[in-house]
Amino acid sequence: MVSNNFPKGTEVDLKIPMVPDMELAAAKTAEAMAEYAHFSDDEIEEIKMAIIETCINAFEHSESMDRNVYITFHVDKKKMVVQIMDKGKGFVKKDVETPDIAKKIHAEYKRGWGMQLIESLMDEVDIQSGDDGTVVSLTKFI
Ligand SMILES: Nc1ncnc2c1ncn2[C@@H]1O[C@H](COP(=O)(O)OP(=O)(O)O)[C@@H](O)[C@H]1O
Ligand SMILES: [Mg+2]
Numbered sequence: 085m086v087s088n089n090f091p092k093g094t095e096v097d098l099k100i101p102m103v104p105d106m107e108l109a110a111a112k113t114a115e116a117m118a119e120y121a122h123f124s125d126d127e128i129e130e131i132k133m134a135i136i137e138t139c140i141n142a143f144e145h146s147e148s149m150d151r152n153v154y155i156t157f158h159v160d161k162k163k164m165v166v167q168i169m170d171k172g173k174g175f176v177k178k179d180v181e182t183p184d185i186a187k188k189i190h191a192e193y194k195r196g197w198g199m200q201l202i203e204s205l206m207d208e209v210d211i212q213s214g215d216d217g218t219v220v221s222l223t224k225f226i
Contacts, residue, residue, distance in 0.1 A: 092160055092161075093158070094117075094158070094159050095156055095158050097157075098154075098155045098156075099152050100152065101151055101152055101153075102146075102151040102152065102153060103151075106139075106153075107136045107139035107140055107153075110135050110139055111132040113155075113157055114128075114131050114135050115132060117164065118164055121164060122226065123226060130206070130224070131164065131166070131205070131206070134166075134206050134209075135155075135166055135168065137198045137201055138202060139155075141198055141199075142170040142218065145172070145175065146171075146217070147173045148173075149171070149172075152170075154170070155167065155168050161226070162225060163225045166222045167222075168219070168220045168221075169217060169219045170217050170218050173215070173217075174213040174216070174217055174218050177199075177211050180196075182200070183197055206223060207224050209221070209222055
């Protein structure tokens, strides 16, 4: 196992407004932490993509009143965990249809690949969502 220099439980908190390109600030923060934690370049790109998709989902779908996304980045010797929180309307994961390429080709709505992508990029994806918002936890092991 490759170790890193982070003391146990190192965290960074970031609050970003829901305005275009602000998700890149979250991706940059993750990059800095992931580099220091000795993730590979490919893994860092995967984490960044997953964060960007998750933030854009909060921007586009949460209908949050305060228009902020609250992000906590956590790194220890074994993993990176990024928690992405909004105070929006929430959603029910099982109501989100799993996209099917054959159907999408003929469907009006060509989007809807974000969640699928996020799950393929990360080792664990946990969604806690309800009336007072959503927390998506993204984990990648070192
Ligand atoms: N933070 C969120 N708040 C409310 N709904 C969300 C959130 N994130 C995802 N969703 C729901 O999950 C669906 C699927 O997201 P995704 O797979 O990224 O597809 P897309 O964003 O293209 O619709 C969204 O259409 C939305 O209904
Ligand atoms: Mg999306």
